[in-house]
Amino acid sequence: MESPCSSDSLSQSSPPSGVTCKICGLTARGYHFGVLACRACAAFFRRTIVMGRQKKYKCRGKTRQLKCIVSSTDRYQCRLCRYNKCVKFGMTPENVQFNRDSITTTTAKRDDGSVVNPRTSSLGNRRTLVDMAALASKAREILNEKSPVIDAATRKNEHVGDCESRAEELEEAAESESEMEVLKRMPVRQMFVLMEKQMIGVAKWLIQSPDFRMLDSDERYQYFKTVWNTWRRFERFEMSLKLFGESAVMIKKFALSNKQITTIDFEIDYSELTDSPNDKITQMFRESTLKLFDQLAKPLLELKPSSIEMAYMLSQMSWQIAGKQMQGKVIEMSERVSDELADNLHTYYLKEELRSNYADRLVRLMSVVNSVKKLYLERKETLELARLFEVFKVDFSEPEIFDS
Structure with a gap:
């Protein structure tokens, strides 16, 4: 052994x-x-x-x-x-395993790498149901990881170290720009494969949080479904700025994954999901994408957040979005976690940055978080309208996963 x-x-x-x-x-x-x-x-x-x-x-x-x-x-x-x-x-x-695959999964996959079951069921009126049970099972397996009971003092001491560890781990997997593939077009099926891998990455990030582990199984899964996609986009924009600098804003250069680059003329082929013209679907999401470059990428370029500040924004955003969506116990926890995050950031500025006058910078960090929350709601409304008018001809067995 x-x-x-x-x-x-x-x-x-x-x-x-x-x-x-x-x-x-x-x-x-x-x-x-x-x-x-x-x-x-x-x-x-x-x-x-x-x-x-x-x-x-x-x-x-x-x-x-x-x-x-x-x-x-x-x-x-x-x-x-x-x-x-x-x-x-x-x-x-x-x-140390230098080539460790951070998203290795034991779930049986199709040839294209997806854990989404290719079998579909007819719903009438030419609609099909995509079974996502395998992906949901894999996410739940990660989110239900057993952990010892953590007292308040230990949780507080672990919080900052864990935040920094999780934020810095995001940098490990990124390739250099010269090794990345520039994409012009991608079938939506391939996009789902990519998003599934990123879902698993977000689940692994969340479960490391002592506060997240205080939620029960169903709460963890609902929290994950609520925030993962917004979290993914936020992190991808920050990574794009690290890799490409001003080019990420000026020519909309974006790290779609750690190995693939897109620019503003990139498009997804939605033909498997809809009978509508592809340019119509692309235009439906283009405005929100441009807003992300303007309201997220530009401020991040100016701020150049440290790993601690990035973890602070991701955590604040996640808890605030989940709290508002889930209410009850989660919104109460989000208020406490928000205060603890602010206290931890205060200590970081005083001890690590030797900076006592940081109020303006904190306002700018929270302005970014608030912009992301606003764009989350706008994108959610767009998807609800698309569902109302049956723009897409498929339904997912886990529809909330793609609600943001």
Whole structure:
């Protein structure tokens, strides 16, 4: 049987209750790179090795004539000292999987890579039903991951580290621009394959959040269905700006995936979904796409948000949209989480950025979040009208997945 030290994944057997991470002192979640560690420290070590960051880190304590203490009590730990401590306790670069597929799935797929069942059922009037049971099952499997009960203090300490880890993980998979394929046209079936992979990525991002794990199974799935598509677009625009800079705004260059680029003349072939002319369907969504470039890409280009700020915006957006849609327990949690996110960002600005006057920047960050929420509602209305007038000739067994 394979040793737990031979993989960068979580050990199959959970550590005894109360065992702490050797690096920072939080609850250990298994063996990572041969050492009992929490998810955040394991992800930090893997990112450091894969992206070659160890040579770029500088000791924060040395520049401030202070001694660094790597501990969960310090929300913004010195990265060089944290990395050195990982090595000291036995984490080794040899165990890092450089070509790990972050969205590997055991679900049986069609030749085109989709987990959507190709079988359709007649609904009358030339309409068909697309069975998405396999995809829903895969998403639920990820979202229902078991985790220990987390007390309030531990949850608060984990929150910022997890946010930063999740945001920085998004950068790992991106190819350089020279290695990416420029697309002019894509069949809608292929677009769904791409979106399915990104759905799984969002599910994996969400389940790492201590607050999200406090929801029950049905609440997690409803939350996921509500936010995943808006989350995906937000993240893709931010990644496009990292890769292409001003070109993302000036010529609408967009990272559709980590391997594919589109520009403003890109179009999707919707013929499998509708009998309407393709240019009519393209035009129906073009206005919202242009608004995203204007109201999201431009401000992000000016702000150049850090990974912490990006995680803050994604989290605020997700909880606010889900809270308004789901109401009840979720809206109550969203208010608490929003306050905690603001407190954590305040600490980040004071300790990491050494910036006390950040009110204007915070207003600009929230302006971006509010623009995304507004565009989410507009796009939702467009899809509702399309459904009302039966623009599309198919229905999905999980219609809410594509409501945004």
